[in-house]
């Protein structure tokens with residue numbers, strides 16, 4: 215049997231954000247909010263759940279009837295027993311089908327919520343500012359997208375069935391008991407406050423220990439991701455034991471918090487078992503006494519006992535899954551940390567940019583990192599004309615990469631403004647702007663696709679000729695000749711099969727194929743040998759004049775051909791001019807250049 219989830223799509227992003235902001239700090243309300251728009255599906259699911267559960271309510275009545283008939287045989291006893299048997303069999307036999315139908319409706323809804331939640335997280339992660347990522351380990355985020363959403367999905371599945379069955383069982387058992395004996399009903403009622411008191415007493419410590427455990431898991435996941443990234447460095451320096459010891463500290467943390475959580479969960483489970491088993495046996499003794507006194511029949515003793523066992527069973531299940539419910543609620547909060555995160559990259563999109571020409575102007579820009587103490591840029595002014603190439607030079611840490619990040623819009627100026635084609639950057643649609651620029655970052659980032667996919671990343675309908683043209687520009691023909699499937703050769707994770715220089719040239723090819731109006735090279739030639747550097751240098755020189763080019767390079771010889779070089783010192787431009795002019799001036803640039811020779 216193959217069923218599919220009704221395709222409503224996974225796009226519930228705005229709805230989920232509203233759900234979180236409206237029901238702040240109420241995970242249960244947030245959970246119910248996920249079912250918005252799924253009322254019909256839930257109603258159908260509940261109908262089938264009632265059918266599925268019905269044998270549990272009917273069989274005790276049938277059992278009691280048969281026992282009563284057997285202990286007091288009379289006219290038509292066999293027929294009456296057979297009639298009860300048929301009724302019971304009818305209810306029992308439909309259970310498999312109704313179970314399937316209930317699962318189909320609820321699992322469909324819950325899996326869709328699971329997918330939509332992950333989709334909402336992915337969308338939000340794509341909106342958060344680059345600064346947010348500098349502050350949080352990626353492993354923690356992975357844990358939220360995968361593990362926390364899985365916990366919420368498990369919670370939804372458990373919540374629906376267990377809570378619904380509990381409520382129905384209590385109602386049916388109470389109604390039938392009340393009908394047969396109000397006195398026994400009162401004994402039944404006494405179990406409820408005991409359950410509530412138990413949950414109330416254990417609620418806080420279980421929640422706290424769940425939170426501590428979840429935080430510990432997130433930290434460890436972050437540390438594992440970091441350890442994996444560091445493996446080549448660790449191995450190269452023979453620091454395996456240092457890393458193992460570092461990881462052991464995290465693992466001990468999980469061990470400790472997990473142990474505390476297990477103790478609390480089990481104490482809770484055991485305490486409730488003792489209380490309810492005692493209740494059950496008391497109930498049996500009580501109804502037994504009533505039967506001895508002739509107030510109720512033997513069949514009714516069995517009926518009450520079965521119902522009471524059911525209610526106790528349901529309460530025990532509820533109590534046993536309570537820690538899981540807490541874990542799920544904690545995950546609802548954890549997902550909220552991302553969905554409610556305020557560090558979203560602003561994108562006002564007030565003024566249309568149209569075709570970018572490439573005029574860039576920094577007007578009195580001040581910049582300070584949110585957690586930084588000093589201004590990296592102070593009263594920074596610079597105008598770059600379309601097609602001009604400008605290189606930034608200066609000592610390490612003077613803010614060259616920061617200027618490029620401001621230009622990409624990763625960082626907002628603390629004061630002052632950046633004009634792009636005379637439009638203040640804060641009023642631009644950043645996606646429209648960034649589609650017309652290209653960046654070759656300091657650290658090359660490749661993914662596990664093919665060479666073709668890595669070069670054309672995100673672009674469609676790019677011909678082989680266009681790809682080959684940029685491959686020639688960056689001098690990658692030699693590499694392609696050696697690749698078994700040419701452009702369609704997979705690169706392995708992060709392009710690990712390539713040399714640093716080859717990776718960097720692919721990164722440059724990715725920038726060039728976009729035919730950008732502004733191109734930004736952040737030390738793009740730093741990992742290249744002299745032969746590759748020459749080829750890249752030619753490609754860079756080729757780009758100069760075609761589009762506005764910004765370059766940061768430590769090797770000052772590589773920026774020789776730039777139209778102007780701006781020497782950055784104390785947060786602003788200390789010197790500006792062509793290579794020859796700055797060398798002739800014998801100022802800061804000249805001195806730095808002389809140090810490199």
Ligand SMILES: Nc1ncnc2c1ncn2[C@@H]1O[C@H](COP(=O)(O)OP(=O)(O)OP(=O)(O)O)[C@@H](O)[C@H]1O
Pocket residue numbers: 348583584585586590608609610611612613614615616617
């Ligand atoms: N996220 C951050 N938070 C606080 N300070 C930062 C952050 N990133 C960078 N800085 C600081 O800002 C200053 C400028 O950094 P930037 O990377 O722009 O310098 P740079 O001139 O490109 O250096 P280099 O030539 O060594 O690459 C440095 O002192 C650095 O420590």
